[in-house]
Amino acid sequence: MNEAEIKERVARFLEEHDPAGDRLEFLRARFDAGLAWVWFPEGLGGLGAHRELQQVVERELADTPQINGGKQGIGLGMAAPTILAFGTEEQKRRFLRPLWTGEEIWCQLFSEPGAGSDLATLGTRAVRDGDEWVVDGQKVWTSGAHHARWGILVTRTDPDVPKHRGMTYFVCDMQAPGVEVRPLRQITGEAEFNEVFLTGVRLSDDLRLGEVGDGWRVAQTTLMNERVAIGGGPSRRGGGVMATVLNAWREHPELRTNDLHQRLLSLWVEAEVTRLSGARLREQLVAGHPGPEGSGMKLSFARLNQALSGFDVEFHRDLGYDDWTFRRSEDVDFFGRGPGYRYLRAKGNSIEGGTSEILRNIIAERVLGLPSEPRVDKDVPWKDLPR
Numbered sequence: 272m273n274e275a276e277i278k279e280r281v282a283r284f285l286e287e288h289d290p291a292g293d294r295l296e297f298l299r300a301r302f303d304a305g306l307a308w309v310w311f312p313e314g315l316g317g318l319g320a321h322r323e324l325q326q327v328v329e330r331e332l333a334d335t336p337q338i339n340g341g342k343q344g345i346g347l348g349m350a351a352p353t354i355l356a357f358g359t360e361e362q363k364r365r366f367l368r369p370l371w372t373g374e375e376i377w378c379q380l381f382s383e384p385g386a387g388s389d390l391a392t393l394g395t396r397a398v399r400d401g402d403e404w405v406v407d408g409q410k411v412w413t414s415g416a417h418h419a420r421w422g423i424l425v426t427r428t429d430p431d432v433p434k435h436r437g438m439t440y441f442v443c444d445m446q447a448p449g450v451e452v453r454p455l456r457q458i459t460g461e462a463e464f465n466e467v468f469l470t471g472v473r474l475s476d477d478l479r480l481g482e483v484g485d486g487w488r489v490a491q492t493t494l495m496n497e498r499v500a501i502g503g504g505p506s507r508r509g510g511g512v513m514a515t516v517l518n519a520w521r522e523h524p525e526l527r528t529n530d531l532h533q534r535l536l537s538l539w540v541e542a543e544v545t546r547l548s549g550a551r552l553r554e555q556l557v558a559g560h561p562g563p564e565g566s567g568m569k570l571s572f573a574r575l576n577q578a579l580s581g582f583d584v585e586f587h588r589d590l591g592y593d594d595w596t597f598r599r600s601e602d603v604d605f606f607g608r609g610p611g612y613r614y615l616r617a618k619g620n621s622i623e624g625g626t627s628e629i630l631r632n633i634i635a636e637r638v639l640g641l642p643s644e645p646r647v648d649k650d651v652p653w654k655d656l657p658r
């Protein structure tokens with residue numbers, strides 16, 4: 272399928288569906304027409320087309336009802352590719368459509384108080400009981416759990432084998448009895464993420480994604496896609512935070528200095544290198560699943576976002592610092608608020624989706640082929656690990 276064919280499909284779709292009509296019906300129809308994510312298979316919101324052609328669809332449908340990329344980020348960027356790779360046909364048909372339209376929001380139940388960077392040490396237990404699993408444990412930093420209908424959940428099902436084995440991946444019903452979501456307030460003032468307590472939560476076996484004991488491999492697919500989802504954009508030259516900074520630069524010539532000018536140009540070069548590397552990575556994605564190179568993108572994105580938001584605060588020095596620390600806003604809004612807010616929120620960029628230190632380790636070992644970190648516990652049964 273090429274660009275002209277996609278444009279023709281979009282035109283036909285618009286003849287049959289009025290964008291001014293019901294928003295949800297329009298989005299559902301867009302999914303059914305294969306114009307949700309064109310690189311997904313037919314019947315699952317896609318056309319089995321080249322991933323880059325998605326940009327054509329987005330351009331052609333720019334003035335029509337849109338999905339909420341922020342609130343749906345975990346579903347779109349992480350749950351969907353994992354379900355596509357490991358789900359049964361039934362799971363794909365059940366979950367992908369409402370995930371894409373935003374009728375069902377997803378969250379990610381991976382991190383625990385004792386398992387973050389070393390995720391494989393996680394201890395949330397799932398024990399089989401007939402056709403069901405009983406889950407007990409605690410997750411933390413669960414973004415958007417307070418909005419979520421479903422969660423992607425990694426559990427320990429066999430404590431007798433080393434930590435990377437013995438894990439099983441589930442879709443967690445966030446409305447099931449025993450799921451308790453408690454908000455955590457962060458430096459930006461809002462409670463974007465939560466603690467999630469799971470007590471005797473019963474999940475039917477058909478909510479399992481992948482084989483029993485294969486949860487680590489399934490989780491890797493999620494994590495690699497997460498890094499691309501966080502670090503993969505913006506695809507537009509001078510877009511993202513750079514656009515915000517440039518607008519301020521244009522609006523306030525009185526605040527410019529030679530030193531800031533020099534730094535802005537360096538940041539522009541860095542942003543361009545990051546953007547072009549992103550385009551190259553997306554090309555690789557067409558050939559299969561994202562590889563460890565996605566870690567490089569996420570690392571660059573975090574560095575750049577923090578440098579740009581720091582620059583922005585410094586540039587606005589004479590206009591006053593708008594402190595968000597004690598505000599109590601309901602939701603995250605990266606672009607809708609001032610430089611002070613963005614500066615604080617960008618701090619989390621080098622932690623979420625894998626810290627920058629961990630990403631450097633991955634790049635060193637799996638991209639550059641350098642000697643690996645000593646891993647003394649990799650053959651020790653999980654139950655014997657010190658904790």
Ligand SMILES: Cc1cc2nc3c(=O)[nH]c(=O)nc-3n(C[C@H](O)[C@H](O)[C@H](O)COP(=O)(O)OP(=O)(O)OC[C@H]3O[C@@H](n4cnc5c(N)ncnc54)[C@H](O)[C@@H]3O)c2cc1C
Binds near residue numbers: 626
């Ligand atoms: C905004 C935000 C949103 C998040 N959303 C979610 C979510 O929705 N779902 C979810 O499951 N999790 C989420 N997280 C959690 C995130 O994935 C973890 O915070 C992250 O993986 C780090 O784990 P940790 O906080 O336990 O830190 P730790 O793993 O305890 O790390 C502490 C410090 O030690 C360093 N370190 C650890 N190991 C090594 C090593 N081997 N080599 C070098 N340095 C090392 C780390 O880089 C870090 O600086 C979110 C985090 C943030 C900030």
